[in-house]
Amino acid sequence: MTLPARGFDLLKDVDVRLTVELGRTAMKLKDVLTLGPESVVMLDRLTDELLDVMVNGTLIARGEIVADNGRFALRIVELAGDDASAEAA
Template identity: 50%
Template sequence: MSDMSEAPKIERIEDPISRMANNRQFRMLADIPVRMSVEVGSTSLRLADVMDLAEGSIVELDRQADDLLDIMVNGALIAKGEVVTVNGRYGIRIVDIAASETRLAGLEQRG
């Protein structure tokens, strides 16, 4: 985790998606709210194990501590990143954008 209290402004890189965003038809979609979440890891537990959890319990996840985290939008993987702190709050630094095939596959699975 790094301190990002002096974080620079987000720089926009011109790419095909940015050009589409400037298109009038796509601009009307810009106000649609989406849910971004970050997944640290996961595991499978039996219901009995979940019922046995108590304060101080530790649940081991399926990731190494130095692995990148999954950045999800509406449940679809869009990028990988790492945790940073920004003015005493958690943030996420985008390290890798998921390939468009991966992003679309996440949307198709939910459809």
């Protein structure tokens, strides 16, 4: 089923949760409880790897962090399921 382009206008004002995941790690609760202001937590991702961009928990893209006017921003590098970017990698 395909909706006409104007059919998506109804969805433009729907709130969604956009999440950018830097990485993950597994820790024991006792180790989490010892974290403080100077603690460093190692993640499973390297600094040159793309970050996961998710909407409501579903991966939609990959991107990289950039600085823009003194703030962090996200540059989308590839869309999930985009065969052209997968072949270039």
